Amino acid sequence: xxxxxxxxxxxxxxxxxxxxxxxxxxxxxxxxxxxxxxxxxxxxxxxxxxxxxxxxxxxxxxxxxxxxxxxxxxxxxxxxxxxxxxxxxxxxxxxxxxxxxxxxxxxxxxxxxxxxxxxxxxxxxxxxxxxxxxxxxxxxxxxxxxxxxxxxxxxxxxxxxxxxxxxxxxxxxxxxxxxxxxxxxxxxxxxxxxxxxxxxxxxxxxxxxxxxxxxxxxxxxxxxxxxxxxxxxxxxxxxxxx
Amino acid sequence: xxxxxxxxxxxxxxxxxxxxxxxxxxxxxxxxxxxxxxxxxxxxxxxxxxxxxxxxxxxxxxxxxxxxxxxxxxxxxxxxxxxxxxxxxxxxxxxxxxxxxxxxxxxxxxxxxxxxxxxxxxxxxxxxxxxxxxxxxxxxxxxxxxxxxxxxxxxxxxxxxxxxxxxxxxxxxxxxxxxxxxxxxxxxxxxxxxxxxxxxxxxxxxxxxxxxxxxxxxxxxxxxxxxxxxxxxxxxxxxxxxxxxxxxxxxxxxxxxxxxxxxxxxxxxxxxxxxxxxxxxxxxxxxxxxxxxxxxxxxxxxxxxxxxxxxxxxxxxxxxxxxxxxxxxxxxxxxxxxxxxxxxxxxxxxxxxxxxx
Numbered sequence: 001x002x003x004x005x006x007x008x009x010x011x012x013x014x015x016x017x018x019x020x021x022x023x024x025x026x027x028x029x030x031x032x033x034x035x036x037x038x039x040x041x042x043x044x045x046x047x048x049x050x051x052x053x054x055x056x057x058x059x060x061x062x063x064x065x066x067x068x069x070x071x072x073x074x075x076x077x078x079x080x081x082x083x084x085x086x087x088x089x090x091x092x093x094x095x096x097x098x099x100x101x102x103x104x105x106x107x108x109x110x111x112x113x114x115x116x117x118x119x120x121x122x123x124x125x126x127x128x129x130x131x132x133x134x135x136x137x138x139x140x141x142x143x144x145x146x147x148x149x150x151x152x153x154x155x156x157x158x159x160x161x162x163x164x165x166x167x168x169x170x171x172x173x174x175x176x177x178x179x180x181x182x183x184x185x186x187x188x189x190x191x192x193x194x195x196x197x198x199x200x201x202x203x204x205x206x207x208x209x210x211x212x213x214x215x216x217x218x219x220x221x222x223x224x225x226x227x228x229x230x231x232x233x234x235x236x237x238x239x240x241x242x
Numbered sequence: 243x244x245x246x247x248x249x250x251x252x253x254x255x256x257x258x259x260x261x262x263x264x265x266x267x268x269x270x271x272x273x274x275x276x277x278x279x280x281x282x283x284x285x286x287x288x289x290x291x292x293x294x295x296x297x298x299x300x301x302x303x304x305x306x307x308x309x310x311x312x313x314x315x316x317x318x319x320x321x322x323x324x325x326x327x328x329x330x331x332x333x334x335x336x337x338x339x340x341x342x343x344x345x346x347x348x349x350x351x352x353x354x355x356x357x358x359x360x361x362x363x364x365x366x367x368x369x370x371x372x373x374x375x376x377x378x379x380x381x382x383x384x385x386x387x388x389x390x391x392x393x394x395x396x397x398x399x400x401x402x403x404x405x406x407x408x409x410x411x412x413x414x415x416x417x418x419x420x421x422x423x424x425x426x427x428x429x430x431x432x433x434x435x436x437x438x439x440x441x442x443x444x445x446x447x448x449x450x451x452x453x454x455x456x457x458x459x460x461x462x463x464x465x466x467x468x469x470x471x472x473x474x475x476x477x478x479x480x481x482x483x484x485x486x487x488x489x490x491x492x493x494x495x496x497x498x499x500x501x502x503x504x505x506x507x508x509x510x511x512x513x514x515x516x517x518x519x520x521x522x523x524x525x526x527x528x529x530x531x532x533x534x535x536x537x538x539x540x541x542x543x544x545x546x547x548x549x550x551x552x553x554x555x556x557x558x559x560x561x562x563x564x565x566x567x568x569x570x571x572x573x574x575x576x577x578x579x580x581x582x583x584x585x586x587x588x589x590x591x592x593x594x595x596x597x598x599x
Contacts, residue, residue: 007328011336019336025343029550030542036553037546045545048303054558074559077353080365080416081563114415114428 052084064091068100076107089121098129116148124154132162143171147178156188160195168192183212257461261387261469264509273505274379275471276478279498283486292491305497311540312533313500314569316507317576319535323511324580325518334579342572349564350551357564364567365417369407369483371574372499376479377403378581379506380472389466398456399468403476405449406483413442449480475502508532543569 008016037045040054050056055070071088079085085108092101105122112118120142126135139155142148152175159168172189179185190205263270272278286292294302321327321335328335349357377400384391391399411418419438428435453476460467482495512528515521523531544566551561 010329012332015332015336018340022336022339022343026339026547029343030546032553033542033546033549036549036551040549040552045541045549046303047307047541047545048300050299051559051562054552070557070559073353073557074563077358078361078559078563080361081566082559084559112415 051078051082052087055084055087059087059091064095067091075104079111098125101125102129102131116142116146120148120151127158127161132158136162152178153182153184153188156185156192160188160191165192165196169196181212183209183216186212257467259387259467259469261383261471271471271474274502275474276498276502277474278501279478279494280481282498283481283494286494292489294491294493302493307541308537309500309504310496311544312536313503314573315536315539315543316504317573317580319532319539320507320511320580321576325514331579334576338572338575342568346565346568349568350556350560353560353564357560361563361567362417362421364570366411366421367571367574369410371577372479372482373403373407375499375503376475379475379502380468383472384468387469389468395460395465398459402452402456403479405445405452406480409442409445409449410483410487412438412445446484449484450477453477504533504536
């Protein structure tokens with residue numbers, strides 16, 4: 001194109017209008033973009049690309065409602081690119097929104113039905129929401145499909161919570177065949193035995209659990225392996241029954 | 243004896259030529275051929291840094307801006323600086339921008355209904371774009387080196403380049419086939435799931451075996467083989483999609499794909515501008531001007547544009563990710579037109595002034 005005048009004379013009016021409108025919209029949106037960045041951050045947009053930045057900002061500012069809105073879109077709509085599940089789950093836990101946590105993990109299971117991780121997280125969320133039987137059923141699917149770390153321990157604790165002592169003991173014993181050095185599994189087994197009235201065997205398991213926990217602590221590892229223990233600490237009455 | 247050795251050397255050179263370079267053997271093989279990516283991947287893999295960690299966020303962000311974002315902008319800059327582009331492609335140059343803006347706005351307004359599909363389209367199209375670039379570059383070096391391909395040979399090279407795309411299309415659980423075939427269907431049809439696994443395994447093997455078969459076929463038929471840089475380009479694309487995806491380190495492929503693209507498009511732009519009768523600048527000036535504009539436009543597109551939607555009340559995730567999808571799709575469409583080698587003046591640049599290797 002030799003000049004603007006040439007371009008105007010050679011181009012069909014419809015294309016010209018489309019181009020000029022597009023250019024105007026794009027230019028205007030860039031100005032708004034700079035303005036928007038200054039409004040959010042007080043600086044021009046950073047070259048570091050983080051679609052979760054605004055959600056994290058709300059999260060750390062304590063505005064959990066806005067944080068949840070941002071992170072929810074990222075986790076559920078754009079999960080192919082970003083995973084804000086951990087942050088969003090934390091928001092729901094801090095706001096004690098257990099139903100939302102269940103819904104989050106249900107959506108993740110629907111998106112990744114072959115993955116054990118979201119199903120395991122759903123099982124824990126269901127237990128957290130006092131939906132014990134559904135939690136057990138979900139964790140059982142994980143247990144039967146893959147050797148997922150922590151699933152036996154979580155299931156044993158869940159069976160104990162439901163007062164299904166035989167199944168708690170069986171699952172804990174099965175877990176110990178896979179991971180005989182798990183302090184958590186020995187402890188769950190001890191609780192099951194204790195509730196069934198086998199005090200001697202329970203005592204031996206408690207001692208073994210304590211010994212393994214001490215050894216792990218001395219080695220710098222978390223004595224309570226697997227994510228289940230951490231989550232189940234928050235389960236109401238999960239330990240009270242013992 | 244000398245005559246025999248000489249004829250063997252000639253035959254070897256004909257079967258596996260180094261190829262005629264655009265700039266020099268080291269530059270073309272490292273930047274355009276993808277050799278630098280293989281070296282980097284090997285070093286990062288050996289040192290345990292293949293998957294970028296949180297500490298690398300800022301340097302990776304800058305690297306992505308300078309190479310990845312700039313490469314997306316490069317197709318647009320190339321389109322609008324190409325002599326005769328407005329006349330040749332009025333819809334592409336003047337209509338598509340408005341369509342892109344409308345698509346982005348719709349995606350941001352309807353993230354669950356439309357935005358996620360736009361994003362899945364971009365992710366599905368991306369491996370095809372990489373494969374098409376590998377095919378285009380491989381052929382470009384072959385033609386430039388004096389080689390020709392008949393229809394069957396061209397198809398063989400094309401489908402060899404497409405293998406990583408086909409593998410990703412079939413194997414990826416969320417894009418390609420995974421986008422169209424709901425997980426619920428696979429859950430109730432385990433035989434279908436098994437078939438997908440088997441086909442993707444075969445494609446994985448073929449990605450690295452097919453180039454050998456095609457090379458052997460050319461050799462047996464006494465044809466001039468593709469230059470080594472063409473095979474390097476094809477092989478590198480396979481490594482990017484099959485190895486880096488596995489290690490969740492695909493970000494490196496985007497960086498080196500960007501470098502590859504920027505190198506070739508800048509060479510084309512500079513050669514074209516220097517060849518214009520009205521030119522008054524050196525090639526270096528055109529290279530710096532073109533790259534500078536690409537970096538600035540890349541920054542405006544990827545970093546500034548999404549904030550317009552944040553300003554208007556949208557969430558940042560949908561604004562940033564939908565704009566990335568739209569910019570990518572626009573880039574794929576534009577590329578489809580501006581790299582039609584045999585039908586436009588690009589071909590003159592491909593075959594002109596070859597530098598002996």
